[in-house]
Amino acid sequence: MIAKLTGTLDETGPDWAVIDVHGVGYLVHCSARTLDALGIAGDKVTVHTDLQVSENDMRLIGFASAAERAWFRLLTAVQGVGSKVALAILSALSAEELQRACSGGDAAMVARAQGVGPKLAGRIVNELKDKAGALPGGSGAAGAAPLPAGSASADAVSALENLGFKPAIASAAVAHAMGELGDGAPLDDLVRLALRKAAG
Template sequence: MIAKLTGLLDDSGPDWAVIDVAGVGYLVHCSVRTLEALGERGGRATVFTDLQVSENDMRLIGFASGAERDWFRLLTAVQGVGSKVALAILSALTTEELQRACAGGDAAMVARANGVGPKLASRIVNELKDKAGGLPTIPGGAAPAAAPAGSASADAVSALQNLGFKPAVAASAVAHAMGELGEDADLDVLVRVALKKAAG
């Protein structure tokens, strides 16, 4: 499966872009936020991708970040949410806003997206409430800043990764734990609190 494309932004429209990778143009359907992140036509662009296959269609969906792709996959697992609706939601809300809405049961926030009625918004929020804590809360879907090597936070991130957590989840959990405990937190305590947040 194609997981990521890096090439030149050849062309784009309201909900799609063509990425030229070594002379092959890949049509990717994107949210408005991803299209904005791709930059100017002719510039270098990278998109994380997900291949959607149905009986009569195959389409490549593109994302500016891995976090956005994770949320797309969660959204499309909800009954009644296809790729179009999921992209509309990701166009209306950042991944951070979406996580906050699901964790807090705020269906009205999700209903701001085009084509999402109150009933569907409630279903999305109810089904994803428990899963929302498992994804990193990253403002706008950007990656968290790397902790300085040798610092307690870097060691804590490494410890969580050794326990099987993905780098983004580990970094996000440690950042949240640091926020609670303060910069001079003891490594053992930091790992324990971050572990609770990552497992959340």
């Protein structure tokens, strides 16, 4: 499965982008937030991806962050939420806003997304309420500020959680690593130092 693409942004449309990776153009469907984050044609970009396969279609969905992709996968697991509705929700709400809406039971916030009625919004909030705190974009360590979606820090927290660390521990370790390395630290360095902090 294709998990990530790094290449040149070739062109964009209302809900898609073409990313040129060594001469191969990948059509990637994206939320409005991800399209904004990608920039303009000619920019070097990296997108996290999810491959959606159905009986008569195969499409690659792209995300500016691992946090957004994690939320997409959770959303599409809810009955009645397909990839288009999930992308509409992720266009209307950031990962942090979605986390707050689900953990706080705020269906009206989710219903702001195009094509999402009150009934579906209620089902999404009810089904994802218990899972919201464990995802990137969650509140993490007590008193810690939520990490911006798409940032190296949010991706580092996601990486640590994938390795089995609890969200609070992952967030705290990344916050300490950010303090030592500074805001512009490369993701690899951030993950390496955060791992040492979390394991210690």
